[in-house]
Amino acid sequence: MSSEAVVIVGRKKPWNYVTACITVFNSGSKTLIIRGRGENISRAVDVANLLQRNIAGARIIDVRILEESISGSSRMVPVIEIVVENPHLKENKR
Amino acid sequence: MSSEAVVIVGRKKPWNYVTACITVFNSGSKTLIIRGRGENISRAVDVANLLQRNIAGARIIDVRILEESISGSSRMVPVIEIVVENPHLKENKR
Numbered sequence: 001m002s003s004e005a006v007v008i009v010g011r012k013k014p015w016n017y018v019t020a021c022i023t024v025f026n027s028g029s030k031t032l033i034i035r036g037r038g039e040n041i042s043r044a045v046d047v048a049n050l051l052q053r054n055i056a057g058a059r060i061i062d063v064r065i066l067e068e069s070i071s072g073s074s075r076m077v078p079v080i081e082i083v084v085e086n087p088h089l090k091e092n093k094r
Numbered sequence: 095m096s097s098e099a100v101v102i103v104g105r106k107k108p109w110n111y112v113t114a115c116i117t118v119f120n121s122g123s124k125t126l127i128i129r130g131r132g133e134n135i136s137r138a139v140d141v142a143n144l145l146q147r148n149i150a151g152a153r154i155i156d157v158r159i160l161e162e163s164i165s166g167s168s169r170m171v172p173v174i175e176i177v178v179e180n181p182h183l184k185e186n187k188r
Contacts, residue, residue: 038136039133039136040136041135041136041139042132042133042134042135042136042172045135045159045172045174046172048159048172049159049161049170049172053161053170060159063157063158063159063174064157065139065142065143065154065157065176067143067147076143076147078136078139078140078142078143080139082159
């Protein structure tokens with residue numbers, strides 16, 4: 001797969017997104033991007049840490065911060081993208 | 095200076111921390127760390143972006159995410175550290 005899977009973190013509880021990430025890993029992706037915007041950035045970091053702490057092999061390999069403009073406004077919104085790798089997700093972790 | 099200056103982002107408005115960063119740069123530091131914990135992470139990212147967008151030469155060179163344990167509890171809190179470099183702060187930017 002050339003493009004990486006992206007899990008967008010919104011306002012739900014962190015574990016919802018952790019499960020989404022596990023699903024992505026189980027579907028065969030080796031890396032994924034956890035993306036959060038504005039006030040969801042803190043939650044995105046929380047999700048990445050939960051994933052790293054609880055899923056064997058999951059590892060944060062890169063963190064990027066960017067800005068996005070909101071359509072129809074000159075205001076910029078901060079965005080975080082956390083790249084997580086899982087080189088050896090075991091079947092029994094499903 | 096061997097240790098880097100750290101600006102800790104709390105609950106004030108982002109511009110308060112941008113001014114703090116400019117003061118650090120003006121005192122002679124070439125790099126500084128913007129650090130935010132928990133829900134202040136989003137604000138820390140905002141501060142870093144504001145700095146990069148508005149101060150000539152300021153550039154985000156590294157982003158790290160970590161966890162810290164709260165004393166007396168097993169809960170972990172996410173932490174972000176953003177390293178910003180300012181190789182050529184002009185005197186007139188003061």
